[in-house]
Amino acid sequence: MRMSKLFVQTLREFPSDAEVISHKLLVRAGYIRKLTNGIYNYMPLMWRVLKKIESIVREEMDNSGAQELLMPFVQPAELWEESGRWDVYGKELMRLKDRHSREMCLGPTHEEVITSIAREGIRSYKQLPINLYQIQSKFRDEIRPRFGLLRGREFIMKDAYSFDVDEEGLDKSYQIMADAYRRIFERCGLETKMVQSDSGAIGGSVSHEFMVLVNEESENNAGENDVFYCTKCGYSANSNHAVSLLNSVITVGKYTKSEIIDTPNTHSIDELAKFLNIPESIICKCLIYVVDGKYVAALIRGDRAVEETKLMNVFAGNDIRIARNDEIEEIMQLSGYSAIAGFIGPKGLKNVEIVADETVKDLKNFVIGCNINDKHLVGANWGVDVELPVKIADIRLVEENDKCINCGSSLKVTKGIEVGNIFKLGTKYSKKMNATFTDKDGQEKPFIMGCYGIGISRTAAAAVERHHDENGIIWPLAIAPYKVIVVPVSDQDEIQMKVAEYIYNKLLESKVEVLLDDRAERAGVKLKDADLIGIPYRITVGKTIKDNLVEFKTRAGNIIETISPDDAIAKILSI
């Protein structure tokens, strides 16, 4: 492709509305343009990158035995009502009505549609196992789209769905996908970590995420997930799912007598601990949440934090948030108290389900809110002063240096970008939607399903997050829009132009994806642009052409040599 004809607009400056480097660079280098909030145009260079990633995904999916199909982007509400998700998916589901006022939605994922396909098309166990996938735009009306392609509302996704006769079959299908994913990301030039994860709104039991780790201190936290991992045994998990051994801290308070004492203005654990001059770990914290519209009190040791996803899962909820002050007021009124946040305790709460984290059950002579402002109960003990809740679960957020659940060594934490995920769905959708097949013994059985996603556009952005320098993008070869760029330093110099054309045409003949910068620009502009758009190899034709020499350089800068044009061509062909 000739740069003079390529439709691309590189910018001198970073866009003002971009925060993370992949967003800044993709806009500045002319790969994407924002159409509206969270929705982007993929310009010609970007589209080439996306197609590269897609074809790697296709190859590996096809090799793993999966079959590609394409499902509609617009879906009818009835399917979502069947699965029960129409009411629980929330505002992320973009709903619309057609001209007959029929309820429709834009597909954020395709479990419902694929399940309807399976129940119509798969009758017998003889047709199983089967894995169907598609590559398509998805739409999720995110609360807060940001970070360019990393969290857009419209994005390109590969989603695959497996159908098996039993759990063992699912285990195999799941493993096949896990292996395929490792190969896909490796081929894309991305190092990923497969971590345990919560299965979220998609549902199901087991799930893993493929994370691109981005923890360089210079990065602007493009990683939206915290990943905890153990360097010794390999345990790794998303913070929403991570577990750890209980750490040993002081759990017995100094108070020998239980009494309510004045603790003025101690609205936080920190303030309370300082005021009483005690460790935070002998305070029992009581937090009020709203899970699917119902009030929930979570008890946890003062030195630890609640992991909201874990808490939500205790109640099999779909939505969780901390209670507002007016809601706390409502609970207090109903229970006959008047305390504000900071002085809440579990005793006497009405219309509130209570759950305790494992950390609180060993507390003795501890401190706890008593629903009276500016007062706390000290020297409290379970069963004596306060009842230990029946529901006890692990609802705490793991912290760095907690001990690994498997081997006891210290856990580390890092930021990650989730580029892929795999779920064991089981019969969650097939049962609800009555999708069954006839088994060997003539019995009707629901499909055992799995689903597997890869964010194609997010993978591209993640690649930029991991591979760039101060001059621009450094694409991994496998997903670069072009392999090599030929730059004649001066378009006025006939010999330079002639040699550049020669190299360009030779490479074209050999089907190499090559750019020729034939623009009437000064050298600086052309070299800056070549770096910015991140083409892996550059052949620069300058004054040394008099001695039949050109410069051969990798974008990463680890190989720079001066060789003959034909050697440069040979070198490219050998890569």
Added chain:
RNA sequence: CGGGAUGUAGCGCAGCUUGGUAGCGCACUUCGCUUGGGACGAAGGGGUCGCACGUUCGAAUCGUGUCAUCCCGACCA
């Protein structure tokens, strides 16, 4: 959803306090000059100042409303 900020040419911004009919840099067009790291000179084209209503002889500027965008928060008991 709560808090903060911003909307002026394709991009980045100034002008607003103190109203007088819009400007700078980059990009774009033409000419000259220049060609190994985003040159220089000259001459051009491009904007209902987010939108609506209001105040005023007069509004980018003041007021009200509205829409959009960006950031932060959702670990506080």
